[in-house]
Amino acid sequence: xxxxxxxxxxxxxxxxxxxxxxxxxxxxxxxxxxxxxxxxxxxxxxxxxxxxxxxxxxxxxxxxxxxxxxxxxxxxxxxxxxxxxxxxxxxx
Numbered sequence: 001x002x003x004x005x006x007x008x009x010x011x012x013x014x015x016x017x018x019x020x021x022x023x024x025x026x027x028x029x030x031x032x033x034x035x036x037x038x039x040x041x042x043x044x045x046x047x048x049x050x051x052x053x054x055x056x057x058x059x060x061x062x063x064x065x066x067x068x069x070x071x072x073x074x075x076x077x078x079x080x081x082x083x084x085x086x087x088x089x090x091x092x
Contacts, residue, residue, distance in 0.1 A: 014055075021079060028060070034069060071090065073088070
Protein backbone atom coordinates (compact mmCIF):
# COMPACT_ATOMS: atom_id res chain seq x y z
CA UNK A 1 0.00 0.00 0.00
CA UNK A 2 1.12 3.52 -0.64
CA UNK A 3 2.76 2.49 -3.89
CA UNK A 4 2.29 4.85 -6.84
CA UNK A 5 1.91 3.93 -10.48
CA UNK A 6 2.80 6.68 -12.95
CA UNK A 7 0.67 6.59 -16.10
CA UNK A 8 1.03 8.49 -19.40
CA UNK A 9 -0.42 12.02 -19.31
CA UNK A 10 -2.75 11.12 -22.18
CA UNK A 11 -4.79 9.01 -19.70
CA UNK A 12 -5.87 12.19 -17.87
CA UNK A 13 -4.60 11.05 -14.47
CA UNK A 14 -1.56 11.75 -12.38
CA UNK A 15 0.18 8.98 -10.44
CA UNK A 16 -2.27 6.36 -9.13
CA UNK A 17 -1.69 5.67 -5.41
CA UNK A 18 -2.84 2.40 -3.82
CA UNK A 19 -4.57 3.27 -0.54
CA UNK A 20 -5.97 -0.11 0.55
CA UNK A 21 -5.89 -3.76 -0.47
CA UNK A 22 -8.48 -6.25 0.75
CA UNK A 23 -8.97 -9.91 -0.08
CA UNK A 24 -10.97 -9.06 -3.20
CA UNK A 25 -10.37 -5.41 -4.16
CA UNK A 26 -7.85 -2.59 -4.46
CA UNK A 27 -8.64 1.02 -3.53
CA UNK A 28 -6.74 3.78 -5.31
CA UNK A 29 -6.67 7.56 -5.59
CA UNK A 30 -5.30 9.72 -8.39
CA UNK A 31 -5.24 13.40 -9.29
CA UNK A 32 -7.26 14.30 -12.38
CA UNK A 33 -5.09 16.12 -14.92
CA UNK A 34 -7.58 16.28 -17.80
CA UNK A 35 -10.86 18.13 -18.16
CA UNK A 36 -13.02 15.33 -16.71
CA UNK A 37 -13.13 11.78 -15.43
CA UNK A 38 -15.05 8.67 -16.39
CA UNK A 39 -14.74 5.05 -15.31
CA UNK A 40 -16.58 1.87 -16.22
CA UNK A 41 -16.06 -1.55 -14.65
CA UNK A 42 -15.02 -0.32 -11.19
CA UNK A 43 -16.63 1.94 -8.65
CA UNK A 44 -15.21 5.41 -8.58
CA UNK A 45 -15.87 9.08 -8.69
CA UNK A 46 -14.63 12.57 -8.02
CA UNK A 47 -14.41 14.60 -4.89
CA UNK A 48 -11.08 13.43 -3.53
CA UNK A 49 -8.54 16.09 -2.65
CA UNK A 50 -5.13 15.12 -3.95
CA UNK A 51 -2.17 17.36 -3.15
CA UNK A 52 -4.37 20.44 -3.23
CA UNK A 53 -6.12 19.60 -6.50
CA UNK A 54 -9.07 17.56 -7.69
CA UNK A 55 -8.81 13.82 -7.69
CA UNK A 56 -10.72 10.57 -7.86
CA UNK A 57 -11.06 7.46 -5.74
CA UNK A 58 -11.45 4.06 -7.40
CA UNK A 59 -12.16 0.58 -6.03
CA UNK A 60 -11.62 -2.33 -8.40
CA UNK A 61 -12.27 -6.00 -7.68
CA UNK A 62 -9.81 -8.72 -8.66
CA UNK A 63 -10.40 -9.84 -12.26
CA UNK A 64 -12.32 -6.71 -13.22
CA UNK A 65 -11.12 -4.78 -16.26
CA UNK A 66 -12.02 -1.09 -16.00
CA UNK A 67 -11.88 1.58 -18.68
CA UNK A 68 -10.77 4.97 -17.36
CA UNK A 69 -11.37 8.17 -19.38
CA UNK A 70 -11.99 5.96 -22.45
CA UNK A 71 -8.20 5.78 -22.88
CA UNK A 72 -6.80 3.52 -20.15
CA UNK A 73 -7.48 -0.11 -19.25
CA UNK A 74 -6.91 -0.99 -15.57
CA UNK A 75 -7.11 -4.57 -14.31
CA UNK A 76 -6.50 -6.02 -10.86
CA UNK A 77 -4.76 -9.20 -11.99
CA UNK A 78 -3.97 -10.74 -8.61
CA UNK A 79 -4.16 -10.01 -4.89
CA UNK A 80 -1.83 -11.76 -2.44
CA UNK A 81 -2.19 -10.70 1.21
CA UNK A 82 -1.42 -6.97 1.09
CA UNK A 83 0.14 -7.02 -2.40
CA UNK A 84 -1.68 -6.48 -5.69
CA UNK A 85 -0.67 -6.92 -9.32
CA UNK A 86 -2.19 -4.27 -11.60
CA UNK A 87 -2.22 -4.19 -15.39
CA UNK A 88 -2.36 -0.70 -16.93
CA UNK A 89 -2.43 -0.36 -20.72
CA UNK A 90 -4.15 1.63 -23.46
CA UNK A 91 -7.89 0.92 -23.72
CA UNK A 92 -9.10 -0.83 -26.79
